[in-house]
Amino acid sequence: MIHNGPMAEEGTLTSGTHTDVREPIGEEHPICRLRDVLDRVGDKWSVLIMDLLGSGPQRYSELHRSIDGISQRMLTLTLRSLERDGLVDRTVTPTSPPRVDYALTPVGATLSDQVAALIRWADDHREYVARSRGRYDTARDGTP
Amino acid sequence: MIHNGPMAEEGTLTSGTHTDVREPIGEEHPICRLRDVLDRVGDKWSVLIMDLLGSGPQRYSELHRSIDGISQRMLTLTLRSLERDGLVDRTVTPTSPPRVDYALTPVGATLSDQVAALIRWADDHREYVARSRGRYDTARDGTP
DNA sequence: CAGTATCCTTGGTGATACTG
DNA sequence: CAGTATCACCAAGGATACTG
Numbered sequence: 330m331i332h333n334g335p336m337a338e339e340g341t342l343t344s345g346t347h348t349d350v351r352e353p354i355g356e357e358h359p360i361c362r363l364r365d366v367l368d369r370v371g372d373k374w375s376v377l378i379m380d381l382l383g384s385g386p387q388r389y390s391e392l393h394r395s396i397d398g399i400s401q402r403m404l405t406l407t408l409r410s411l412e413r414d415g416l417v418d419r420t421v422t423p424t425s426p427p428r429v430d431y432a433l434t435p436v437g438a439t440l441s442d443q444v445a446a447l448i449r450w451a452d453d454h455r456e457y458v459a460r461s462r463g464r465y466d467t468a469r470d471g472t473p
Numbered sequence: 474m475i476h477n478g479p480m481a482e483e484g485t486l487t488s489g490t491h492t493d494v495r496e497p498i499g500e501e502h503p504i505c506r507l508r509d510v511l512d513r514v515g516d517k518w519s520v521l522i523m524d525l526l527g528s529g530p531q532r533y534s535e536l537h538r539s540i541d542g543i544s545q546r547m548l549t550l551t552l553r554s555l556e557r558d559g560l561v562d563r564t565v566t567p568t569s570p571p572r573v574d575y576a577l578t579p580v581g582a583t584l585s586d587q588v589a590a591l592i593r594w595a596d597d598h599r600e601y602v603a604r605s606r607g608r609y610d611t612a613r614d615g616t617p
Numbered sequence: 618c619a620g621t622a623t624c625c626t627t628g629g630t631g632a633t634a635c636t637g
Numbered sequence: 638c639a640g641t642a643t644c645a646c647c648a649a650g651g652a653t654a655c656t657g
């Protein structure tokens with residue numbers, strides 16, 4: 330049985346104590362530990378940012394301009410949680426106007442590599458997926 | 474500039490014509506093509522299912538029992554889109570009661586491998602992330 | 618068993634405005 | 638420049654009930 334729900338609330342991870350309120354679930358599948366990364370990789374913006382930072386540090390405004398359609402709110406929020414997870418470093422240069430640079434941490438870089446692999450997969454199988462969808466949909470539309 | 478919005482609606486992929494209504498954006502970053510996979514990997518259930526199927530075909534009811542907390546609705550929906558993308562095969566044995574087996578397609582297996590790599594990453598860096606969060610949070614709570 | 622149909626909630630997201 | 642704060646929305650997802 331894979332437990333998928335929020336098995337570890339912020340407090341559980343934060344507190345330092347790993348007191349599991351629920352039954353032990355780690356033995357059967359490592360998936361339950363995956364949630365964090367998945368949520369990281371899953372949301373729209375994290376991956377974009379991880380990729381962008383993969384080619385070097387970027388300023389807040391550079392990221393904002395580079396990522397079409399992201400709001401300041403989401404950019405900040407995403408960067409914050411990336412920083413919180415130890416995946417990106419935030420460097421403030423208290424000039425005026427202030428300057429803030431974001432860069433991958435060493436660990437963040439390794440995740441960035443995984444993301445890159447995923448991107449490559451997506452690229453390699455882009456057409457396959459498109460054709461699969463085409464076939465699936467026409468099969469449903471064609472013979473109703 | 475990375476375009477992230479829904480650049481290709483279902484219809485665009487489905488129709489077979491790749492008439493891009495928007496400006497050409499593929500040159501700058503391959504990210505825009507990634508959305509499909511990301512959405513696949515990103516949502517709660519697809520990854521769980523891909524992993525489960527990685528160890529062999531499973532019946533609907535097996536998946537349902539194996540994945541704690543998933544509703545029939547979401548299980549069906551997720552399996553359908555996985556099938557639509559050509560990542561899993563659905564085999565109906567029209568006995569009574571009916572029996573339906575799900576298995577990874579060859580291509581689905583390769584994505585499953587990527588997912589497995591991600592899982593490994595998550596496992597390897599689980600503690601690191603937890604401690605990063607701990608430090609980040611106590612830094613905020615400790616000095617308010 | 619393996620779904621489909623329906624209703625309803627919630628939180629992730631965008632838009633907007635303000636600030637050190 | 639690099640954020641923070643607030644509001645408002647709506648689609649993803651859960652709960653429940655029904656069916657071939």
